[in-house]
Amino acid sequence: MANIKDIARLAGYSPATVSRAINHSGYVSMAAQTRIDGVVAKLDYAPNEIARDLSQGRTANVGVVVPHLNHPYFTQIFNGILTAAFAAEYNVVLLQSKYDADLERGYLEQLHRKAFDALIFTSRAIPLGTLKRYQKYGAVVCCENPGDESLAATYSLREPAYQQAFRWIKAQGYRRIALTLSRSDELSATSQLTLATYRCVFGELPAPELLKTAVTTFQDGYVAAEQWISQGSSPEFIFSNGDDIAAGIRQCYRDQRMMVPPLMGQENQLSGRLLGLPTITHHFQRVGQAAFDLAATGEIKQIPIPAELILR
Incomplete structure (x- = not known):
């Protein structure tokens, strides 16, 4: 050659x-x-483009770590990153983690070896402190509130919208309220915040039988509703973690020829708009765009993006 x-x-x-x-x-x-x-x-x-990029100290590659793409949180953030990266002539590499800490550490080591200019963690299993230690090798961005950690981060500011939503539900007179969550509160900061905000408004946590975790898809919502029906523990109101999930719950009740409890979704998906469901939009597309901007500039700062309650 x-x-x-x-x-x-x-x-x-x-x-x-x-x-x-x-x-x-x-x-x-x-x-x-x-x-x-x-x-x-x-x-x-x-x-040799790779050799030339390395000689210039950059690859124009940004790795995006996602556990899966089954929930709109991840797809919307990823689409936002793609939009911003395309405009800036960067390549985006999708890195599936399945919440495997060893895989995530492996991606950080690839950053160390200059396979990427930056890594964006849409969610994670490893500690924030580990992400911080790798910042010296390239930009590391997380899509959550890093608290006291000095990390580049952008995230949806969820709590005010959750407070509004739970206060609205309470004002309607509902008390037996079911929740669906992607992960348990032991693993997920979002689940912790949801339950903490719920307790702040209602003074207690939901009844254990009304709380369902590992719910991320339409089918998961359908199964959760089947369990409530079979247990005879049908709630007065269901606060779901996605419009598609709420649609799955609704479909199960309709298939059983039972009255559908009032529902609230999240992410302002097409299914929720067609069904006229109240929802919370977290503007994850904007979160993704901001995450790419931080990855491209290497700036270490936090960018909260307020969520919004939409009542229909």
Whole structure:
């Protein structure tokens, strides 16, 4: 395979002149440019983009760590990152983690080895302190409130919208309220916040039989509703963690020819709009765009984006 030295020998110019001509990075006379272009065409030479990027100290690659794409939280954030990255001419590499801490550490080591300019963690299993230690190798961005950790972060500011939602539900006179969550509060900061806000408004946590975790899809919502029906513990109101999930719950009640409890979704999905469900939009597309901006600039700061309650 030909290299710059081969082109320089055949063209009769120095490797530095050949490099400038190929990369259009400095002055080259018209005669030299024409001669070098001819040799490049004859040898069918193409620059090694990876080597060139590394020599310039960048890869134009941003890795995005996601546990899965079964919930709109991840798909909307990822789409926001893609939109911003495309405009900035960056490549985005999807890195599935399945909440496996070893996989996540492996991606951080790839950052250390310069496979990426930056990593964006949409969610994580490893401690925030571990992310912080790798900032010296490249930008590391998390999509959650990092608290006291000095990390680049952007996230949906959920609590005010959750407070509004639970106060509205309480004002309607509902007391036996069911919740669906993606993960348990032991593993998820979002679940912790949801339950803490619920307790703040209602003075207690929901009854254990009304709380369902590992719910991320339409089918998961359907199964949760089946369990409530079979247990005879049908709630007065259901606060779900996604409009598609709420649609699954609704469909189960309809299939059983039972009255559908009032529902609230999240993420302002098409299903919720078609069904006229009240919802909370967390503006995750904007979170993704802000996450990319932090990854591209390397700036260490926190950008909260307020969530919004939509009543229908």
